[in-house]
Amino acid sequence: MAKHRITITDIAKEMGVTPSTVSRALAGNERVSLKTRERVIAVAKDMGYQPNVLASSLRSGRSDTIGMIVPRINRHFFSNVISGVEAILNPAGFNLLICQSHERVEDERKAIHSLLSNRVGGIIISHSVETKSFNHYNEVLAEDIPLVQFDRVTDEIGGPRIVNDNFLGGMRSTRHLIKNGCKRIAHFAGSLHVNVYKERFDGYKYALEKAGIVFDSSLVVDNCILQDSGSQAVEILLRSEKIDGVFAASDFSALGAIKKLKEMKVVIPGEVKVTGFANEPFSDLVDPALSSVEQNAFEMGTQIARLIMENIGKESIPDEEIHVPVRLIVRESSLSGNSEIRIKKDF
Amino acid sequence: MAKHRITITDIAKEMGVTPSTVSRALAGNERVSLKTRERVIAVAKDMGYQPNVLASSLRSGRSDTIGMIVPRINRHFFSNVISGVEAILNPAGFNLLICQSHERVEDERKAIHSLLSNRVGGIIISHSVETKSFNHYNEVLAEDIPLVQFDRVTDEIGGPRIVNDNFLGGMRSTRHLIKNGCKRIAHFAGSLHVNVYKERFDGYKYALEKAGIVFDSSLVVDNCILQDSGSQAVEILLRSEKIDGVFAASDFSALGAIKKLKEMKVVIPGEVKVTGFANEPFSDLVDPALSSVEQNAFEMGTQIARLIMENIGKESIPDEEIHVPVRLIVRESSLSGNSEIRIKKDF
């Protein structure tokens, strides 16, 4: 029916003023008298006016939409970061346009283009695991719209990066296993060209070194972040090696390991202790409950949002890396009965 | 640096033609010669042209952005529906603007406004649990942009509704429990003003009736979809009632029940059998693994996307309710050792 949407021109006509006055009134501009401002707002509400943000951003060159690209939204970590971002952005009048890269660099490239076409005011990104070169970001940087990287980041792109303290998480997990008596700790790593996995690995090595344990590369399984690969890895490892601990860079591979170990009648945590990473919702449901590193996803999101809002309209964006603290959550899968007291120190 | 974004006018000047020709050429319009079309596309690519969708939708009145409102994105079901929607929409050149209502009707209202302001071409919605009146949708209907409801729907709003076969899910779960020997089956329901919970409840009642079991309202716990309420409910019930089965409308309350029952040393499935709903990722991780009703979220998403694309630009949108089949997944939590064969029929 009412195909015609109310515009400021309609309001202007209705009131016998010009669109400019209406526009300024709605924007709260002091140049129009308080009386008129109030009248305009009343009439606008009365007529059911919905501002056209397309026209607005076209004219003003500004946009209240922020683009966000994540590998997948159905991952606990990412969906919580998104919630954190929205918690800050929405009340401030911004919208979030969310894209998934599905871990594919091609989709990531497409998403970038789509966001640029939508003239977003800023872009928030966590790279796909496939992404190794970053020239598709040149356009973003050339347009100088703020680009904030989080979690999966690279220093090949300027601007702020906000990451978990993955090194600390890896170090603490490993140290915790050592304190609980592990001597030969395997590490299920992710792709080591991705910062988060590299840093978890570095933390692992560092903890070993600090404890005087010689690093043994045959205990490291690369590209092992899925449940299946965790199962396979632990099975293969146990054939040739004697291990008494597993620090997995992902809760999923840790889960796979636990399942396989149980199947093999290896006692957890008695014979092998296991820790994971990300504190997925399932980690306290498995038996034994899985120790894991909690990432403060929501808080990370709020920081990202604040960062991008700060940088909108700024000429140059500072290069900085912000670390969000992580927390080791100790559960049954990594406890040796006799050291519970000492572990408390790990929190 | 290059603050100036390339426009079709730039391309036109460069080539010595007019913007209209460029516009038509890029749109693949037959009215411009193939030769020119090819040249335009080449030059556009060469100059790094990014179409301005704001200007485009402003002028054309069409928008390639679809808005979607869900209670929360960090729920397995919803994030998978979203993925399904995107899987169809993105290749077709549409973008998805996702909003969360956080189960609050006020946020839902705000999201609607925001989407309308963004002049989306269509809206996909699953209502918040709080939403009981629907007049905030009048504006959407008045603008006649397609509105597709899914999962949590109401027939107070016209247009297509796409839902799981919740009745069937409830019926099958209950029947399965009955076939496995349960005589007194409790039901943990959600808010009964929400269609999905109402229908699961109806399915439960229907199955009881068909089996000649008298419905007993004291075995129904209202508003019981969270883990904690599941724990409490089972504890309270067992004090006064003798039950041997629980059909929970949510995996979370089923989980709570399982945890509490184990704590109370009640044997599952020996003394009490439990089934849930939604087949959350954790349901096969708990011990005993939880029987649940799988909702085909991704496929539902693809259907929603097709539906909304079909209806864009249409005058009137047909009122229809589409049912997506569900599947009962039987796991340990509801099996009586001696009837495994008969259960197969439930699939």
Add this chain to the structure above:
DNA sequence: GTTATCCGTGCAAACGTTTGTATTTTTGCC
């Protein structure tokens, strides 16, 4: 060679805002 037809392109207005500048109205002051 004239006229009709068609093809390719140009012209200009429009979408709904915002915003710099101009104009009118009000106010204060002598």
Add this chain to the structure above:
DNA sequence: GGCAAAAATACAAACGTTTGCACGGATAAC
């Protein structure tokens, strides 16, 4: 009451497209 200054509003162009219509030139028909 006249005048300048200040306040309030109007005017008009612009943002980057799309699109109905007009136009010129080539081809075809007679």
